[in-house]
Amino acid sequence: MNAIELSHVSKIYRRYGGRQFSTLKSALFQRSLLRDLQPSETFPALTDVSFRVPTGATFGVIGRNGSGKSTALKLVAGITKPTSGTVAVQGRISALIELGAGFHPEISGRENVFINGIMLGLSKREIQNRFDEIVEFAELRDFIDAPVKTYSSGMYMRLGFAVAIHVDPDVLLVDEVLAVGDEGFTHKCLDKFAELKRSNKTILLVTHSLNLVERFCDEAVWLDGGANQAEGDPKRVVDAYLTKVEEGEDALMAVTTARAVEGAHAPAAADGPAPADPTSDMVHATEGRWGSREIEITDVAFVDGSGQTSFVFHSGEPMAIRMKVHATRPIADFVFGFGLFNADGVCCYGTNTYLEQMTPQAIEGDAEATFQIERLDLVEGTYKVDVAVHKIDGYPYDYHRLLYTFRVKSRTHDVGLYRPQHTWRFSPGVRFK
C-alpha cells in the first residue's frame, strides 16, 4: 500500500507580466484584462515527477534551494493543485510546513492551541484530551495562558510543532522545521518521529540535513530543477546529490578564480606598488598581483589524482598545483614559492625552492613547475593559494597573491586546519557499535 503516490506530476507557476494584473485599473482601462489573464510567463516548478511512499515508510526529499521540494510537499498536502498528473494520499495529513501559522498574537497560548488544533482537523474533545501532552511537549507550562505575542520565536515554534505533531496524523509532512528549538528540543522531535515511525505512520521529510536523511529515512528522492534525479536507497541518493553539488561548486570556483586573475591582470593592479616585504604580511593579505614580469606566471591549475584539472578535492586525496611560466630572457636567480591559506586568511603552509635548499641555475622560455601534494590532509573548507617567482633577495618577478581558490570536501565534520593521517586504537574495554 502506498500512503503517498505522485504520478507524472507537473506544477507550473504562472507569473503575470510585471504584476500589472494586480490592479483592476490597468486590467480595465488598458483593455488588457484578457491578455493579463493569460500568464505571460510560466515557471515550471515540477516537471513530470513521480514517486511513491509506502505506508509506514520515512521518505526524504533532498535538493538545492528552488529545486521544487517545497512545491512537492505542498502538492502532497493539498495546498496547491498539480497542473497535470495526480497526487493521491491515504489518511489524515498533518503538515509541518509553517509552524504556528494561524496563531493569533493577541490571544493566549491555550486558546491558540484549541483553534490551531481545530484548523488541523481535530475536534474540541480530541484537543482537550491531548492538551496536557501538547503543553508538556512544548515545554510551555508556565506560559500557556500568556498571549502568544509575548512568546519568543522559539516558544512560538515549539507550540506550533507540538500542536501539529499531536494531530495524530497518518501522514506527516515535515519541511525543514527541525531547526526550531535548542538541542534538547530537536532530540525530542526526533524521538517523536521515531515513535511515529514505530507506529507505522508515513513521514515525508524535506530537508537539507543529508545526515538526517541517511540516518532516518528508508528511502529518498533527489529533486533538481523540478525533476526527479535519483530515487531509492538514501545513501545512494545522497551520494549522487553530493557529486552534483561538487560539480556545481567546481564551476563556481572556476568562475571566481578566473575573475580574480582577470582583475589582477588589469594594468592598475599590475603596476601597483609592491609591499615592501610581502612575506612580512603573510598572515593577513589581500589578493593581488605584482612584479617585474621578467619571469611571468601565465597559468595556474589544480590537478587531481587522475590528472584532471579541478577546483574541488577530497581530503586525503593527492593534489598538484601546476604553474606555467615564461621567462623573457635567460635568468639564473629565481625562486618558486607556494603558500596555502584558509578562508579566514590564515596561512596553513608556505614554502619555496630556496627554503628547500634548491640552488637555481637557469630558466629560459616556456617552462612548467608543479607542486605535488601526496595527500591533501586538510579539513573541509575553501582555501586560497599564493604562487610566486622571485629573486633570492625577494625582488618579485611575478607574485600572485590569493588569486586561486579551491575547495576541500570531507564526509567527516572534523575541525581545525590540518588533518593528520590517523587511526584510533582502544583497549578491549572500549567498544563501539
Added chain:
Amino acid sequence: MFANLAKLFRYRGLITSLVARDLKARYRGSVLGFFWSFINPLLLLLIYSFVFTTIMPNKIAGVQPYTLFMFCGILPWTWFSSALLEASGSLIAGGNLIKKVLFPAEVLPIVSVLANMVNFFLGLPILILFLVLYQHLPNPWNLLWFPVVVVVQLVFTLALALTVAALSVHFRDVRDILSNLLTLWFFATPIIYPWFQPEVQRFKTFFDVNPFTHIVVSYQEVLFFNNGPVGHWKWLLSLGAGSVLLFLGGFWLFDRLRDSFAEAV
C-alpha cells in the same frame, strides 16, 4: 462546488472558534474590553442625537424621534459595510493559512461576516434601551419578522463577501473601490431619510433596485414604525430568494478562483 458547499457545514466548529477568537482579540488589551461593543454604538447614538436634535433639528413628519429612526438603519448598515471591508482583506490577511496550511479559504470571509453580525447583536441592547427610554416600543407582532430580516441580510452579505474576498486576491484595488462604493451606497439607501419622502418616491425605481433599501426599510418597519403591520415583506422575501442565488453565484466564483489563492495571495 456543492461538495465544497456541504463541507462548509463540517467547518462550523472552526468557524465558531474563529469568530470567538476574532471578537476576543478585537478588544484584548483595552481596559474596557468587551464593553466597547456596547459603548461604540452608544457613543454613535449620542452624537447623532445631539447633532440632529440640537444643531440641525430634523422635523420630517413620521420619523420622530429622528435619532431612533436613523439608528434602526445605521446598525445593520454598519454590520454590512464593515463585514464587506473586512472580508475583502481577509484572504490577504490570512495568507499564511492559505499558503502554508490546508485551510478552507471560504471560512475567512464568512468569519468576517459572522463576527460583525455578533457585533450588530451587541449593539441591539443599546437600541432597545433607547426605544424604551423614548417610550417608542415596536409592535410585538412585527418583531416576529426580525429574524427573517437578519437572515436575509446575512445571506446577502455572505454572497457579496465571498465575491469581494475572491476578487481582491487578484485585484488589490477592490478594497479601495469598495470603501468608496460603500459611502455612495450608504447615501443611496433610505437610512438617514425615510423612503416615503416625496423626493425619494420620485426616484422609486432607483431605490427599488437597490437591495439594501429593502433590508433597511424592513428593519425600520419592524423596529421603528409601530403603527402598522410590516408592509414590505414581499420585497424582503424576494430579496431573500435573490440572495440565495447570489450566494450560490458568489460561492461558485470563489470556488473557481480557489486554486489560485495559494499562489496569488
